[in-house]
């Protein structure tokens with residue numbers, strides 16, 4: 001079978017760990033040329049080394065950037081175009097959870113930080129990547145929303161607000177640029193075992209995060225959490241040519257948990 005991303009230039013933000021790193025691995029397996037972007041320079045370099053160890057022929061550009069800084073977003077897009085000449089796929093993924101608290105107690109500076117990264121960071125990415133894709137009339141964009149982008153999540157008000165916004169921006173991009181051959185979708189992962197989710201269980205139960213994890217898994221129809229590679233395989237489909245008529249959707253990858261009403 002031919003590789004699904006053979007020769008495609010794919011930009012991934014938040015690529016140093018978690019869902020971004022898993023998707024970089026899966027995309028390399030499928031023949032992509034990669035531009036990996038992250039805030040954390042050392043972790044990004046480490047992710048590149050791990051990828052090259054498994055896929056020595058993969059072309060990998062790394063760019064350290066904060067996605068909430070518009071100038072830095074322009075720079076990672078410019079550097080990608082300089083290196084590869086085009087962008088075919090964009091996994092607009094970097095995001096943070098923020099600190100957990102009820103609405104009246106939520107720290108306003110943290111609220112703004114979550115919005116800056118999760119909402120404006122995704123917007124800046126769209127703002128600079130779409131014109132590059134328009135030049136060659138082709139593009140696949142995948143924004144990372146969350147089940148928190150289709151449901152409420154207690155104690156996570158800016159996260160939920162930002163992820164609903166990501167789902168909304170996805171619909172707009174889908175309407176505005178399909179005529180340029182660019183399809184845009186979002187994913188809504190449930191609880192997937194990444195460093196971010198491990199941190200979340202530490203916030204829920206600092207003494208016994210594993211207990212918090214086990215309790216959360218009980219509420220899932222599959223009785224387990226998801227694995228990053230289970231998300232990565234869906235993202236690779238959404239980044240591939242096969243995804244030509246799915247546009248503007250927010251696709252839950254959550255073992256069915258967002259369908260529950262009551263106990264499972």
Ligand SMILES: NC(=O)c1ccc[n+]([C@@H]2O[C@H](COP(=O)([O-])OP(=O)(O)OC[C@H]3O[C@@H](n4cnc5c(N)ncnc54)[C@H](O)[C@@H]3O)[C@@H](O)[C@H]2O)c1
Pocket residue numbers: 013014015016017018019020037038039040043065066067068093094095096097117121144145146147188189190191192193194195196197
């Ligand atoms: N893991 C889950 O269960 C889950 C569920 C729903 C949504 N998500 C979303 O998926 C995305 C990835 O989450 P994850 O679980 O892999 O998180 P993670 O914390 O494990 O990895 C996120 C990566 O993004 C980078 N990053 C953070 N802020 C950045 C910034 N301002 N600029 C550039 N890079 C930045 C981090 O350095 C890190 O490498 C996020 O948008 C998150 O909200 C995750």
